Amino acid sequence: MxxxxxxxxxxxxxxxxASAEKAGDRAAAVGDWKSxxxxxxxxxxxDPDSQELKxxxxxxxxxxxxxxxxxARACEQVEDWNCALAESDFALSIDGGNADIASFRMRxxxxxxxxxxxxxxxxxxxxxxxxxxxxxxxxxxxxxAPEVKTRAEDVRRHIVTNGRARADGFRQERNLLAAHELxxxxxxxxxxxxxxxxxxxxxxxxWVTVEYERLxxxxxxxxxxxDWPLAQERYREALSLRxxxxxxxxxxxxxxxxxxxxxxxxxDWNRAADAYRSALRTGQDDGYATQQLExxxxxxxxxxxxxxxxxxxxxxxxPWVGAANPLFTRLxxxxxxxxxxxxxxxxxxxxATALPRENQPQLRVEALLPDGTRLxxxxxxxxxxxxxxxxxxxxxxxxxxxxxFQVFMDDPRGSELMGSVDVPVRELAGRxxxxxxxxxxxxxxxxxxxGDGREPxxxxxMARVQPMPPPGTPSPGHVATPAxx
Numbered sequence: 001m002x003x004x005x006x007x008x009x010x011x012x013x014x015x016x017x018a019s020a021e022k023a024g025d026r027a028a029a030v031g032d033w034k035s036x037x038x039x040x041x042x043x044x045x046x047d048p049d050s051q052e053l054k055x056x057x058x059x060x061x062x063x064x065x066x067x068x069x070x071x072a073r074a075c076e077q078v079e080d081w082n083c084a085l086a087e088s089d090f091a092l093s094i095d096g097g098n099a100d101i102a103s104f105r106m107r108x109x110x111x112x113x114x115x116x117x118x119x120x121x122x123x124x125x126x127x128x129x130x131x132x133x134x135x136x137x138x139x140x141x142x143x144x145a146p147e148v149k150t151r152a153e154d155v156r157r158h159i160v161t162n163g164r165a166r167a168d169g170f171r172q173e174r175n176l177l178a179a180h181e182l183x184x185x186x187x188x189x190x191x192x193x194x195x196x197x198x199x200x201x202x203x204x205x206x207w208v209t210v211e212y213e214r215l216x217x218x219x220x221x222x223x224x225x226x227d228w229p230l231a232q233e234r235y236r237e238a239l240s241l242r243x244x245x246x247x248x249x250x251x252x253x254x255x256x257x258x259x260x261x262x263x264x265x266x267x268d269w270n271r272a273a274d275a276y277r278s279a280l281r282t283g284q285d286d287g288y289a290t291q292q293l294e295x296x297x298x299x300x301x302x303x304x305x306x307x308x309x310x311x312x313x314x315x316x317x318x319p320w321v322g323a324a325n326p327l328f329t330r331l332x333x334x335x336x337x338x339x340x341x342x343x344x345x346x347x348x349x350x351x352a353t354a355l356p357r358e359n360q361p362q363l364r365v366e367a368l369l370p371d372g373t374r375l376x377x378x379x380x381x382x383x384x385x386x387x388x389x390x391x392x393x394x395x396x397x398x399x400x401x402x403x404x405f406q407v408f409m410d411d412p413r414g415s416e417l418m419g420s421v422d423v424p425v426r427e428l429a430g431r432x433x434x435x436x437x438x439x440x441x442x443x444x445x446x447x448x449x450x451g452d453g454r455e456p457x458x459x460x461x462m463a464r465v466q467p468m469p470p471p472g473t474p475s476p477g478h479v480a481t482p483a484x485x
Contacts, residue, residue, distance in 0.1 A: 020046060024056060033064035034090065065094045072104060081111035106145070113143035117151045124159045127166060129185060132159050160190045171200060180204035212238045216247045223250070226288070228258035253284035260292065264398055272296045295397035300451025301428055304390040305365055308407055309344070309352060309442040310383050310418055311336060312359070320383070320409055320418070322358035331355055339442045344435065348442075352384035361409040363418070365444070366465060369393060370401035370425065373457070374465040379410055389461035392454045399425040405436065405444055 024039030040057035047053055068091040075083035088105035095101065116139035123132040136159070140152050163186040170179035179200050187197035219234035235251035260275035276293040279285060310320075312332040318324055319332075335351040342348070363385050366376045377389040393403070404422040408415045419440030427434060434446040 021053060021056075024060065028056070028060060033060055033067050036060040037064040037094070061094060065091055068094070069101070072101075072108075076104075076108070079111075081108050081115065084108040085112050106143070109143040110145045110148055113139040113145070113148045114151060116142070117148070117155050120155050121158055124155070124162050127162075129159060129163045129166070129182060133185060133189070156189055160186055160193070163189075164193065164196070167200065171203070174207075176200070176204045176207045208241045212242050212245060212247070215241075216245075216250070219247065219250060219254070223254055223286075228254050228261060232258060249282045249284050253279050253282040253289075256282070257289055257292075260289075260296075264296065267399075269296055269298050269396055269398070298394045298396050299429070300392050300454055300456045301395045302390055302392050302449050302451050302454055303367075303403075303428055304447045304449075305367070305377055305387045305405075306445040306447055307384065307386040308363060308365055308444045309339075309348070310363070310407055311339070311440050311442060312352070312355060312383050319359040320361040321411065322356065324359075325356065328356050328359050344443050349384055353382065355383065357381075361418075362411065364408055364410060365389075366406045366408060367391060367462075368404040368406070370403065375459055375462040376408075376465050377462055387461065389459075391459035391462060392451050392456050393425065393428070394456045395425045395429040397426050397429050399429075401425050403428070407441055407444070 020039050020043035024036045024043060027033070027035035027039060037057070037060040040053065040060050044050070044053050044057050068087045072084050072087035072091065075081070075087060085105065085108040088101055088108055091101045092098065092105060116135050120132040120135035120139065123129075123135065132155070136152055136155050139148060163182055167179050167182040167186060170176070170182065180203075183193075183197040183200040187193045215234045215238035219231045219238065222228075222231035222234060231254045232251060235247040235254065238245070238247040239251060256275045256279035260272045260279065263269075263272035263275060273293060273296050276289045276296065279289040280293070312328075312335055313319060319328060322328075331351055331354055335348060335355075338345065338348050338351070360382045362379045362381055363383070364377045364379045365387065366374055368374050369391075375391055377387045380387065402422040402424055404420060406420045407418045409418050410416075419438050421436035421438045421441050421444050423434060423436055423446075428446070428448045432448060434448065436444040436446070
């Protein structure tokens with residue numbers, strides 16, 4: 001294995017060497033000796049034993065040095081001192097001990113530094129004091145010539161004089177942030193102005209204290225109105241003036257709450273809950289995050305189907321089952337009238353149970369859950385009938401997904417849909433008793449309660465409805481037999 005690794009490494013070095021040599025050859029062919037020098041230097045580093053490569057490298061080195069000297073002189077003739085400086089730097093990288101090149105480089109650096117100082121003076125005149133200081137410092141780092149130092153001192157005094165005047169102007173305008181920043185810059189160039197700069201700093205700190213509290217109060221007001229983006233913006237503005245303080249935990253609080261609200265939009269209940277918990281850990285909650293956490297956390301709820309009452313007749317006025325007779329017609333009309341005026345009542349239930357038995361259908365209720373699960377109650381006789389059926393579903397106060405309840409009438413010929421009602425999942429979490437209705441369903445009564453440790457997806461007194469088989473497949477039916485608790 002070791003031999004294989006060594007072989008691969010050797011092959012990689014040879015490939016790199018060949019690539020660098022080819023690049024050097026191409027550059028040399030067109031007289032680009034700087035590029036040839038760099039490429040051959042890499043090739044020799046990859047293969048230091050190759051005499052041919054060493055010869056190519058030495059030739060490229062000599063010619064690149066001569067070429068750089070010529071370019072430097074040409075740049076000097078046209079007073080392009082930046083070019084002259086760059087060429088002399090390259091020449092010194094090849095022949096660092098060459099006194100003539102070093103002397104030329106010092107002369108070029110001095111001229112470039114003078115140009116920088118002229119630019120610094122102009123920037124100071126135009127009010128760009130920070131840039132002026134940077135340019136002055138670059139100039140003095142580039143050249144240590146006495147004449148450069150003298151010129152730099154003139155520029156420094158110019159920056160101090162103009163900078164102090166402008167800082168005092170900012171102070172009068174009550175732009176204390178700009179005044180403070182500029183005063184600190186000027187005092188750094190002239191220590192005798194430290195007291196003056198400290199006076200501005202004291203005014204600036206006083207202003208920061210007042211402005212910090214103003215922004216924090218605006219953040220407080222936005223937080224009270226649950227305008228989380230505005231609250232976060234104001235707290236961050238306060239913190240940009242002075243890190244820490246009371247705005248720091250409040251900014252963290254509204255940031256987490258804002259993130260939680262965004263997760264509500266995306267229906268990511270778990271992440272929303274985590275964000276509300278993070279908000280609570282800041283210690284800044286006024287009750288809102290606690291309330292929202294209680295509302296968003298998914299909990300199992302036991303949904304019990306208590307009873308259903310359907311209208312006694314089909315849309316055409318005939319009974320669901322059996323033949324119409326005077327007693328049925330009279331009772332059905334009375335029941336329908338009472339249901340329209342008063343809703344559910346004991347009288348209504350008495351009328352429902354008083355209908356002739358032959359006109360009482362076999363009913364059951366199917367529940368279609370958001371995850372596609374379909375459950376059914378057992379069959380029970382009567383347009384009003386009670387159930388002892390329940391299922392457990394996860395719910396919170398924000399889930400707009402709907403559970404659909406369909407009321408079916410069964411007879412030997414099959415199942416007939418009588419009516420359908422639905423309810424958002426959030427209503428099951430927020431209400432103990434729910435009564436649903438539609439055109440054919442007078443009242444479907446549900447009750448909800450916490451799951452008390454029951455497993456989500458479990459059910460009692462109900463059975464899963466099996467999918468219908470493909471067309472043409474013999475089947476005894478698609479409804480499983482409910483398990484009665």
